[in-house]
Amino acid sequence: MKAPPARLILASPEDVEAAFYEAIARGDLEGLMALWAEDEEIVCVLPDGRRLAGATAIRERWRALFAANPRIVVRVSLPVRWNSGLLAVHHVVETFHSPDDPEAKSHVLATKVFQRGADGWRLLAHHASAAAELPDGDDDGAPRVSRRVLH
Amino acid sequence: MKAPPARLILASPEDVEAAFYEAIARGDLEGLMALWAEDEEIVCVLPDGRRLAGATAIRERWRALFAANPRIVVRVSLPVRWNSGLLAVHHVVETFHSPDDPEAKSHVLATKVFQRGADGWRLLAHHASAAAELPDGDDDGAPRVSRRVLH
Numbered sequence: 259m260k261a262p263p264a265r266l267i268l269a270s271p272e273d274v275e276a277a278f279y280e281a282i283a284r285g286d287l288e289g290l291m292a293l294w295a296e297d298e299e300i301v302c303v304l305p306d307g308r309r310l311a312g313a314t315a316i317r318e319r320w321r322a323l324f325a326a327n328p329r330i331v332v333r334v335s336l337p338v339r340w341n342s343g344l345l346a347v348h349h350v351v352e353t354f355h356s357p358d359d360p361e362a363k364s365h366v367l368a369t370k371v372f373q374r375g376a377d378g379w380r381l382l383a384h385h386a387s388a389a390a391e392l393p394d395g396d397d398d399g400a401p402r403v404s405r406r407v408l409h
Numbered sequence: 410m411k412a413p414p415a416r417l418i419l420a421s422p423e424d425v426e427a428a429f430y431e432a433i434a435r436g437d438l439e440g441l442m443a444l445w446a447e448d449e450e451i452v453c454v455l456p457d458g459r460r461l462a463g464a465t466a467i468r469e470r471w472r473a474l475f476a477a478n479p480r481i482v483v484r485v486s487l488p489v490r491w492n493s494g495l496l497a498v499h500h501v502v503e504t505f506h507s508p509d510d511p512e513a514k515s516h517v518l519a520t521k522v523f524q525r526g527a528d529g530w531r532l533l534a535h536h537a538s539a540a541a542e543l544p545d546g547d548d549d550g551a552p553r554v555s556r557r558v559l560h
Binding site: 298299301303305306307308309311336338340341342343344345346347349351367369371373382383385387388389390 | 449450452454456457458459460462487489491492493494495496497498500502518520522524533534536538539540541
C-alpha cells in the first residue's frame with residue numbers, strides 16, 4: 259500500500275512566511291504552491307502589476323519566474339504584523355539581491371494575508387509592489403533586519 | 410458645557426471602505442484620517458511606492474494629494490474579501506477617473522486591512538500599486554462593478 263502524502267502543518271503565519279521565502283530561494287514551485295489556501299479565493303500581485311487570481315494563474319507565473327531566475331535571494335525587514343487567531347496580515351520590506359552582484363539590489367513592499375484552517379496557516383494573498391526609495395534604517399545592518407533566506 | 414465629539418461607529422469593513430472612497434471623493438482629510446485605527450501600527454502604500462508608517466506620515470501625504478488633486482474619482486471593482494470577525498482584508502481594483510476627461514483613467518490594485526475595536530471597524534493598512542493591465546471584465550459594465558463613489 260502506498261502511504262498517503264504527509265500533511266503539511268504550518269503552526270503560525272510566521273512559519274508560512276519563512277517557508278515562502280525558503281521555497282523562493284530553492285526555486286521550489288511545489289513547495290511554494292503548497293503554502294496557499296485551498297477552497298478559497300487567492301490573489302497574488304507581483305511588482306509587474308498583474309493581478310493573478312486563483313492557483314492556476316499563480317502557479318504559471320511563478321513557474322515562469324523560477325525558470326527565468328533560478329536563484330532569487332530575498333531579505334525581509336521592517337515587519338508589521340497583525341493576527342486575530344484566524345486571519346493574519348504581515349507587511350514587510352523585501353530586498354532582492356542578485357547572486358552574481360551583492361551590490362545590486364531592489365526593494366519591494368509586500369503585504370501577505372494568512373488564514374488558519376485544518377492544517378494550520380496558509381496564504382490567501384500576496385501583494386508586492388516596487389518600493390520607491392530605501393526605507394529608513396533598512397540598509398544599516400541593524401539587528402531588526404532578519405535574514406530569512408540567506409542560510 | 411461643550412458636548413464631547415460624536416464617536417464615529419463603523420459597523421463593518423465595508424462601511425470603512427465606502428467611507429474611505431467617499432472621503433477621497435470629497436477631498437476630506439479629517440474624514441479620511443478618522444478611519445484609521447488608533448493605538449496601532451498603521452501603514453499606507455500608494456502607487457508612488459513610498460511606505461508611509463504612522464498617522465503623521467499618512468496625513469501629510471494625503472494632505473499633499475488632496476491639495477494637488479481636489480477631485481479624485483475612484484470606482485471599485487473585482488472585490489475579494491476575507492473577514493474573521495476581528496480582522497478583515499479586502500483586495501480590489503481601483504479605477505481612477507479624471508473629472509475633466511471621462512476617457513482618461515488608470516487602474517490600481519489595492520489591499521486594505523481592517524480591525525474591529527471599541528468603535529467598530531478601522532483601517533490598519535492600505536497597500537495600493539499600479540495595475541499593469543486592465544483586469545478581465547473590469548471595463549465591460551458588468552454588474553459586479555460597484556460604483557462606490559460616483560453618486
